[in-house]
Amino acid sequence: MDFITSIVIVLAAALVGRFLSKKLKQPIILGEMVLGAIIGNMSLITGEGTRVLDPVVSNFADIGILFLLLSAGLSLNLKEFKKIGKSSAVVAILGVILPFILGYIAAIWFGFSYITALFVGAALMATSIGVNAEILLELGIIGTRLGSLVMGAAVIDDIISVVIIAIFIGVVKIGYADIWDISIFLILALLFLLIAVLLTKDRVSGVLDKYLSKAKLGRENLLIVGILVALLFSLVAENIGLSIIIGAFIAGIVLGQLSFFRGLKDNMSLIGGGFFIPVFFVTVGMTFDLNAFLSIGGFAGILLMVAIVGKLAGCSLGAKLIKFDNRESIGVGIAMIPRAGVELILVKLGLRYGIINTEIASAILVMVIVTTVISPPVFARILRK
């Protein structure tokens, strides 16, 4: 099947999903993912018996997640974000530790080796930045104190997870943790974040704006420049060892401070939301494998429970500690439940190095899909109250 047919099917599914979401008053990404799961299990695009997407469609989806995080960065309220920054570390850390411990215990309980159990724990750590960004954008609260807390905590737990996974894979591959490699990674990551912070300083962005204001760009060229900057940040992040979506997110925050790029947010949300981002969420849904879901038993159920309870408890507790009220704290906990990012990379690596078997991989994938699907509607309901 050629890629245009694939895209037609994916876009049609997105449209139907959005329509149903609206009718049933659910977040649009829920409809997109559910429709994705349906066409995925009809094997329309992936071909009988395989979950492998047409590579082109999955590249469109990659651009989709980048554009989503770029939009999220552009929409962020930097003042709120900086104010809440240190506090969100509390939420992130508690939200990483609790699922990790619970996942480890669950795997040991089911008789897996301690190395496999460590791996399962690690797979429960990172919240999905993408899902969070979309639902916060959709509810229009990404610029609020709560939205900033959730985005900040999601970014931090992603970084923590990447570090732990890097150590972990290093140990599995070469038998010990390469302190040198990890130090370099940490230094580069810090440097990257520092430069980003520097670029958002009023004084720096003022100078940049003054310089940029001389160039007169039409909206098309402005869009090209914005996309180019986001892709460059993503490549830098990727080469450091961070995930590319963090690069796009930080690019969005930086560009959001420049009045030169004022028109970008609106145009990015159009090109993203009107094409690439729906492709992303439908393809996320398509990874859901009904047969795997039905065939794996108790362990998948326990893993799912542990993933939900661990994040909910850890992050709600964290939010409560930094003085959010009860309803907000539970909201934060629920917002942090979705997993779909680092986990998927982890599954790939785990299978490659023989740390997990396909059964555990399926259990993790089911956890990823279910947490991603159930969290947004619950979060939306709590927030609307």
Place this chain on the structure above:
Amino acid sequence: MDFITSIVIVLAAALVGRFLSKKLKQPIILGEMVLGAIIGNMSLITGEGTRVLDPVVSNFADIGILFLLLSAGLSLNLKEFKKIGKSSAVVAILGVILPFILGYIAAIWFGFSYITALFVGAALMATSIGVNAEILLELGIIGTRLGSLVMGAAVIDDIISVVIIAIFIGVVKIGYADIWDISIFLILALLFLLIAVLLTKDRVSGVLDKYLSKAKLGRENLLIVGILVALLFSLVAENIGLSIIIGAFIAGIVLGQLSFFRGLKDNMSLIGGGFFIPVFFVTVGMTFDLNAFLSIGGFAGILLMVAIVGKLAGCSLGAKLIKFDNRESIGVGIAMIPRAGVELILVKLGLRYGIINTEIASAILVMVIVTTVISPPVFARILRK
């Protein structure tokens, strides 16, 4: 090299090309193609010694040409287009016959077999709809009488070329022309065009609009629906045997008649012009192979001359016959010079069936690139006078 790096390079080239075009007061596609040729010959993306693009980038380019033709269709003035429709057939037919005959004679002159000569003639027939659409959009004259004539003639000569090539390939493959296959193709193509014409009738579009106006779509969903319709039309066109870009163009014309899709034109031109279309023109430029250009001698030069003179004379004469003034007639002739569409498919097929050798293929490619690069600035200059 991963596809994000490829896209970064292509977009950066597009941006530099646009900037230079603006400085030198040239059409932006000229800058994009020239920069494409430069990065192509630096082998940044394609890898040393190969012209093969990263497949993902070339798929983005495919979407670019579809979006370009969709925008062109949306921007067309249907009344002018219908009025000029029959007349444009004169321009198209004269513009097909003359280059064909001249190309045939040139190839025979250089000692090639009559079958190769027929093939070379066929490779000079079709104008590039994409290049025309872009330059007419850029100059803001796609809705005028002259713009309608050029687009109409380009579509018609594309269809004529596709039919002749289909016959030709059939003869080469099975030894005779399969009248049955060709009749079916013609009937389906006519049916497709008839349905399109029907859909643009005031009475039909009125009913459609009345029905559609009940649905309230945001601009994102409107964009998704528009893209979906265009891709569906493209798939239908492709399955009939027409080129996919004709499908997208016709989809644009049909949607352009519906007031429901009024916001689409503006948003399509943003998502196209701000991302996909520059990728298309840069990748067109990238196919230019400096070494091939330098190594093939006299035949390439003659072919290029014949391609330019044939189209210019044929189409100018045609325009003159249907009562355009001298300057306009020459303008039409120049506008019709660029080739970059059917020719590229023809080269692929010709090589596969052993009708042409790589030397002739290079000569055709050089002809495609040079005609595409030189026509837009000359056309723009004549029109501005």
